[in-house]
Amino acid sequence: MDHGNMPPSSPSSMVNHTNSNMIMMHMTFFWGKNTEILFSGWPGTSLGMYVLCLIVVFLLAVIVEWLAHSSILRGRGSTSRAKGLVQTAVYTLKTGLAYLVMLAVMSFNGGVFIVAIAGFAVGFMLFGSTAFKNPSDDEKPFEQL
Template identity: 40%
Template structure:
């Protein structure tokens, strides 16, 4: 079936046929991650936006985790870093799949979630660096 560019593309299975949006659109009628969710329910759409925002924020926060201290057992440190990587990549893929719904609300939730997560992680890193500088300068003053 030939369709003009930018139009809905039919995807069919054995029991029914559904149309998949192939261009960005604005509206609450969407399918995000799961069939029938949030569909056309405003409350569920808001929940989907919040869910994508939190997933994107978590992915950014986990991508900027602090380094492991030298005294840590290498096996435990590697397991911890692998676990964090597992969840970070899983969250990032879920965000990517959500954005593939082509819904602008979901897209902006992902952008704002990544941005806010980056802000939180970098603010924490800067605060820790300033605290370490303050501690090291106070130690040198006492000597």
């Protein structure tokens, strides 16, 4: 088929030929409560559901940090197969939750991005930093590094 005589198609002319049931996905950050995050129709257009969504994303990020810094994943102590299976299950859960946070951020909603970063920061401060830890025998204090 010869397309030599046809004018080049522009992106705006291609939009006219798309299915009207397709959902427009943002590819840049935007602000507002009218968004879809993780599931179709959630949180919808309700401000209360949007706030709930932000709380869920924040808590997911905190839980990811908690799991990442839990003693189960460090592998100290016995080396049984059962402990290895538990470590694998916890690691898998942590990775799955981290991907859920990533997918939520991929909604490009500015509020979701901010609460995800805040959740990771709070989670690290509580569970990963030395701010709330007592140095144990097997961990050197930060000043001695």
